[in-house]
Amino acid sequence: MRYTGLCLLASALNTAVAYASTDDSNTSVNSGGQKVIIENDWNSGSAGQFLMALDYGWHVLGLVGDTSDSWAMHCSYMALALLEIGNLSCIPVHKGSDYPLLMTPKLMQTYQTLQGQLPWRGVFKPYNETAEKLGADPTDGDPSRVNRAAFVQGYPNKTLAGVNAAAWMVEQVHKYPGEVSIYSGGALTNIAMAVRMDSEFASLTKGLYIMGGFIDTNLLMTSGNSNQADINTDFNFKADPEAAKIALTADFPNITLVSAASNAIFPDDAYLDDVDKVDNVYTNLAREVTQTYLPFWDEGTMMVMLDPSTVLNQTSFYVNVDTSYYSPTYGNIWGHQKEFVPAMQDLREVNYVYAINATAMRTALKRALQNPKTCP
Numbered sequence: 001m002r003y004t005g006l007c008l009l010a011s012a013l014n015t016a017v018a019y020a021s022t023d024d025s026n027t028s029v030n031s032g033g034q035k036v037i038i039e040n041d042w043n044s045g046s047a048g049q050f051l052m053a054l055d056y057g058w059h060v061l062g063l064v065g066d067t068s069d070s071w072a073m074h075c076s077y078m079a080l081a082l083l084e085i086g087n088l089s090c091i092p093v094h095k096g097s098d099y100p101l102l103m104t105p106k107l108m109q110t111y112q113t114l115q116g117q118l119p120w121r122g123v124f125k126p127y128n129e130t131a132e133k134l135g136a137d138p139t140d141g142d143p144s145r146v147n148r149a150a151f152v153q154g155y156p157n158k159t160l161a162g163v164n165a166a167a168w169m170v171e172q173v174h175k176y177p178g179e180v181s182i183y184s185g186g187a188l189t190n191i192a193m194a195v196r197m198d199s200e201f202a203s204l205t206k207g208l209y210i211m212g213g214f215i216d217t218n219l220l221m222t223s224g225n226s227n228q229a230d231i232n233t234d235f236n237f238k239a240d241p242e243a244a245k246i247a248l249t250a251d252f253p254n255i256t257l258v259s260a261a262s263n264a265i266f267p268d269d270a271y272l273d274d275v276d277k278v279d280n281v282y283t284n285l286a287r288e289v290t291q292t293y294l295p296f297w298d299e300g301t302m303m304v305m306l307d308p309s310t311v312l313n314q315t316s317f318y319v320n321v322d323t324s325y326y327s328p329t330y331g332n333i334w335g336h337q338k339e340f341v342p343a344m345q346d347l348r349e350v351n352y353v354y355a356i357n358a359t360a361m362r363t364a365l366k367r368a369l370q371n372p373k374t375c376p
């Protein structure tokens with residue numbers, strides 16, 4: 001996920017859909033339902049994602065903060081604060097790995113001198129004291145710092161449940177074999193670590209849903225404005241290419257990539273105003289921090305997981321990830337049909353969503369923001 005210069009971005013949105021699977025009988029969270037671990041590089045605009053899962057009656061086992069747009073520590077604190085403002089602190093937050101598997105700010109900065117600057121540089125952007133004083137999420141420098149100035153929603157008073165997210169995820173899937181869906185809105189570092197740590201991890205989950213995996217978007221990156229280049233970069237994968245490869249070749253029962261489909265759904269002021277007609281901490285925050293030039297990446301991905309019937313068009317193919325540092329497509333995916341899968345690699349088939357019902361997604365997000373559940 002992402003936000004922008006000053007602070008944040010993203011969450012949000014919209015209108016009225018069929019009330020699908022919401023459980024109205026119990027307004028408390030985690031009173032049953034399908035289990036999910038929601039991992040992201042949280043910022044002030046991210047609350048809509050876990051609120052959507054709760055609205056659909058899902059049992060959110062916990063949130064994981066990862067390193068991608070900013071450092072895992074800062075993002076985990078963001079998650080703590082987003083839960084706290086809505087009395088949702090019964091949902092634990094686990095901090096992920098500080099660093100990607102191989103990538104570092106220095107390596108990324110060097111890569112960019114070889115292959116061109118990324119439109120969005122996330123955590124790898126050189127440290128800028130002025131920007132952080134003004135409220136930017138931390139980049140580069142010390143991964144353990146948390147920037148108070150970035151907390152539009154208030155600085156958390158709660159503490160992390162743990163700082164070894166991968167180990168915690170392994171533990172959870174053994175506790176609930178076959179029941180836990182994993183959602184990833186940031187880099188895949190912690191998921192790759194869990195896969196490597198425990199050979200049963202992937203197969204014991206219910207499936208993996210990923211915001212990322214853009215394909216054939218290079219032409220879009222050459223045309224239009226820099227935002228067009230930005231939103232088609234696949235930053236979540238480029239932030240940790242090796243982790244993306246490990247995750248996408250692991251034996252999850254089901255892997256679903258949502259990227260271009262989410263890229264087609266944007267917030268707009270009318271929608272945000274409509275959401276904010278109900279006055280609560282989450283609608284107010286969404287109105288304040290959501291950037292209308294960035295798509296509903298993570299909310300779209302969440303929609304696909306919560307209600308696959310909102311997928312309008314999808315396909316499947318075998319997928320590889322470019323892990324060659326000297327390649328301009330380092331971190332990007334490459335697809336194959338079965339007949340042409342490389343013999344010496346254990347690639348696997350993934351679902352690839354082309355299009356989501358935008359009305360349904362906007363409605364689900366609006367409902368979740370306007371009617372947030374709380375802890376018992």
Ligand SMILES: *[C@@H]1O[C@H](CO)[C@@H](O)[C@H](O)[C@H]1NC(C)=O
Pocket residue numbers: 016017018312357358359360361363
């Ligand atoms: C999209 O969802 C809305 C409900 O939110 C529904 O009325 C509409 O028929 C759906 N569109 C498609 C193409 O399925």
Ligand SMILES: *[C@@H]1O[C@H](CO)[C@@H](O)[C@H](O)[C@H]1NC(C)=O
Pocket residue numbers: 025026027028029030031032376
């Ligand atoms: C709702 O669920 C919570 C948590 O399981 C439980 O403590 C509470 O009694 C439930 N409330 C109702 C009205 O069922």
Ligand SMILES: *[C@@H]1O[C@H](CO)[C@@H](O)[C@H](O)[C@H]1NC(C)=O
Pocket residue numbers: 080081082084085153154155156157
């Ligand atoms: C933490 O407590 C302080 C003091 O009561 C409050 O101002 C702040 O908003 C709280 N943080 C959150 C995230 O609710």
Ligand SMILES: *[C@@H]1O[C@H](CO)[C@@H](O)[C@H](O)[C@H]1NC(C)=O
Pocket residue numbers: 085086087281374
């Ligand atoms: C959270 O709980 C406090 C204390 O019960 C209450 O005053 C506040 O309105 C609640 N906030 C939300 C968003 O539910």
Ligand SMILES: *[C@@H]1O[C@H](CO)[C@@H](O)[C@H](O)[C@H]1NC(C)=O
Pocket residue numbers: 128129130131134
């Ligand atoms: C640092 O951030 C400030 C505030 O956003 C900006 O004006 C300045 O250009 C940035 N400096 C660099 C070197 O990017």
Ligand SMILES: *[C@@H]1O[C@H](CO)[C@@H](O)[C@H](O)[C@H]1NC(C)=O
Pocket residue numbers: 207254255256304305308351
């Ligand atoms: C895997 O996920 C896709 C996309 O959500 C869904 O259409 C499909 O039914 C799922 N398959 C299984 C076996 O769960």
Ligand SMILES: *[C@@H]1O[C@H](CO)[C@@H](O)[C@H](O)[C@H]1NC(C)=O
Pocket residue numbers: 313314354
């Ligand atoms: C699904 O998307 C693909 C790729 O854009 C397109 O070729 C195909 O016509 C679409 N199918 C439907 C039913 O819309």
